[in-house]
Amino acid sequence: MKILKVENLTKGFKNGKKENLVLNSINFEVNEGEIFTILGPNGEGKTTLIKLMTKLLNPSKGNIYYQGKNIAKIGEKYYKEIGCVLEGNRNTYWFLSAMENILYFGRLYGLKDDYIVEKGTELLEFFGLINDKDKKVGQFSLGMQQKLSIIISLIHKPRILFLDEPTLGLDVVSKIDIIEMLKYLTKTEGVTIILTSHQMDVIEKIADRVMLLKDSRIHFLDTIDKLKDMYSKSKYLIKIEGYFDEKDLYKYLIDVSIVNHTKNNGFTEVEFYNDNYSLQQNFLKSMLNDGIIITEFKKVESDLEEIMYMFLKNREGNEGNV
């Protein structure tokens, strides 16, 4: 079931007489209960899109529908259905304690104090902050502040949770904690999560679907596996005895794109992109003929970061050719 639908959404910001188009006629839908990730280089409109979907910005054109209703016409009631944590660590009041923050924002949702304390305690326990509930937020670490912001955004049981770079600047432990907790929330509470992130490791672990924004448009929208299938087919590793510089290897590795080259423990390892079987046969033969000892040759899976890099590089190349 679709919970959110974005239709012909366009947003531009005027700079004098010129309009800088950040999003240009984009269309997509978000399924209920999924973790939907928005990816893209800096300045490509990820945060703008989050702000449009949360009505912090008005679109230049187009509409956004929540369960079939145009959000522009729902009014403030829309905020009872969504929760949002924006980028940065300033979503809470530093002079209030964790529980005082939860109480303050819970009351703004029109919730009863008893309920806020009960649900707040449950969430504080879930996020491992129960022992810090009376501590001022000013004394919290970045990870604790981020967890508290998420707790506050969940206090009214929203159907959609918007998270803008939720794990940015966090240590590994906090990052993994938050990822695991968000995954658990979608499973147990059915919360739909729409998040932006630069961190590929986070996206890889959490996302059901990925949307890539670039040049004001959607360049890819599907599952991570599809993205990987499209771009990880052609990555190979070759391990040879001895030390070889990259320029020495180009003699053999014609028409391939080397992505990694290391020399270690008497071996040289090269990772490259190429899917041409006959070409591979040729350069392997040439190497063997020249007495190079190949100890390993295998296809390897790319991580998401490499895939994104290739994806964006290919796009730039294609655009340049047009």
Place this chain on the structure above:
Amino acid sequence: MFKTLKAEFGKYFVEFKTYYPDHIVSLIVTYILFAGFFLGFRNSGNLSEGFYIGFLCWYLASNIISESSVSISFEKQAGTFEQLLLKPVNIELLCLIKTFVWLVFSSIQVVLLLILVKFTIPIQFKFDIKIIPILLITLLGLSGLGLLLAALTVRFTKTASFESILSYFLLFFTGTIIDINSMPIVFQIISKSLPLTQGIMISTRILENEPVSSNQIIMLCLNSLFYLFLGAIIFKIIYNKTKSKGLVTDY
């Protein structure tokens, strides 16, 4: 609305406790200002009966006008303003609630100020319970001006200079310390159209046991409602335009 009011009272109370030295300093500064004006005007023989009520009206009014904008400026600086916009509470209503909460806390400060003044300056206070509703109607109208300044703060953030101009205008051109009839005609016209001028005038008449007609009170009510609605409409327009430009949270 009750829950929002409770939320704001709770937050303000903690803030008050946390930053109590600031409030003590503010009380002392107001006391010095009041004592300076009082002694200065008494020595020059220009002190009217309702001077203290005029001064207190101005004190509350100038802060009522700036409270929403100061609060928005603080929230923008702290980064929490967006979180307020993401809650199911109308932002204009939230501004008015914040102003009301501030009024309650300020009224307590005013009572403390009067006690301090009573014991340190030889002044006779006249008081009539009837001035309280007049004061509340007056301040309601002024909160409309507060919304106007709040809207400017949403758009431009740094509006402290506007607030100062408005505050001093109210001090000198609303009959607080200078008789309106002795001012240039342009200021007289502007001044008489403000709810604060009308409120101070009615309050002074009440304190001096002079008759107040129902027409004067109706005019004050209409005037206050006019400023309140004007402020709310202008806020809406500026806020929506700022939202389209994407400057709501800029600091």
